[in-house]
Every structure is written in structure tokens, then in C-alpha cells.
Amino acid sequence: ELVAIAAAVMAARRRQLPVMLDGYVVTAAALPLAVAAHDALAHCQVGHCSAEPGHRRLVARLDKHPLLDLGMRLGEGSGAMAAVPLVRMACAGITQVPTFSEFFA
Numbered sequence: 001e002l003v004a005i006a007a008a009v010m011a012a013r014r015r016q017l018p019v020m021l022d023g024y025v026v027t028a029a030a031l032p033l034a035v036a037a038h039d040a041l042a043h044c045q046v047g048h049c050s051a052e053p054g055h056r057r058l059v060a061r062l063d064k065h066p067l068l069d070l071g072m073r074l075g076e077g078s079g080a081m082a083a084v085p086l087v088r089m090a091c092a093g094i095t096q097v098p099t100f101s102e103f104f105a
Contacts, residue, residue, distance in 0.1 A: 005029035012043060019044040020087075022080035024052040027059060034062050045087070048079030 006029050012019045021027050021044050033040040046059050048068040059066055067083040 001025075002029040006033055009033060009041070009044065013040065017043065020047045020080045020083060021045065021062075021064075022047045022083075023050050024055040024058065027055060027062065031058060031061060045083075047083035050079060 002025070005026055009019055009021075009030050010033065019041075021030055021041075027046065030041055030044065041062060041064070044062075044064070046062070046064045046066040048070060049056050049059055049066040051071045067086055068079065070079075070082065
């Protein structure tokens with residue numbers, strides 16, 4: 001399972017697709033990639049920092065900052081599901097908000 005996750009992260013990098021790292025296991029699977037190449041996870045964002053012991057240390061080792069820190073430990077992608085709307089809002093704020101002159105035109 002960990003190797004499959006790491007392979008998916010590498011495949012996403014080759015295809016220039018963003019990846020939301022969610023939870024302890026996924027973060028642990030991605031760590032060897034970061035150790036092998038410092039920019040291997042440049043396309044990745046940590047969705048949340050779980051309450052799972054050690055997850056905060058893994059996130060720090062990746063030099064990433066989680067979007068959310070809600071103390072969750074639910075699994076099933078719940079951290080990513082909580083973080084994705086935040087990412088969508090940020091993207092909309094950059095791409096869909098009119099400029100000052102457009103707003104008053």
C-alpha cells in the first residue's frame with residue numbers, strides 16, 4: 001500500500017498534477033520521496049495534521065505546513081475532504097475575483 005501511494009505521488013509529479021497528502025500513512029509513504037530528492041513533493045500539499053502520534057513530526061520533516069490542524073484522526077480521506085474547499089476558495093479568489101477597475105466598470 002505504501003509503495004502504491006508513493007508511486008501515485010511520483011506519477012502525479014510527472015503529469016504536473018497537485019496532490020493532497022492526507023493523514024499519517026500517506027505522509028509516511030511520501031517521506032522517502034522527499035528524502036531522495038528535496039523537490040520531489042513540490043506538487044504536494046498536506047491537507048491536515050492528524051492527531052495520530054508522529055504525524056506532526058513527519059509533516060515537519062517534509063517542510064510542509066498543513067492547511068488545517070483540527071486534531072482529526074478519522075481516516076477515509078476526511079482531512080483532504082475538509083481541506084479541498086479551502087483550496088477551491090483560494091483558487092477562486094485568484095482567478096474569479098474582478099480587479100478594482102473591472103468591479104467599478
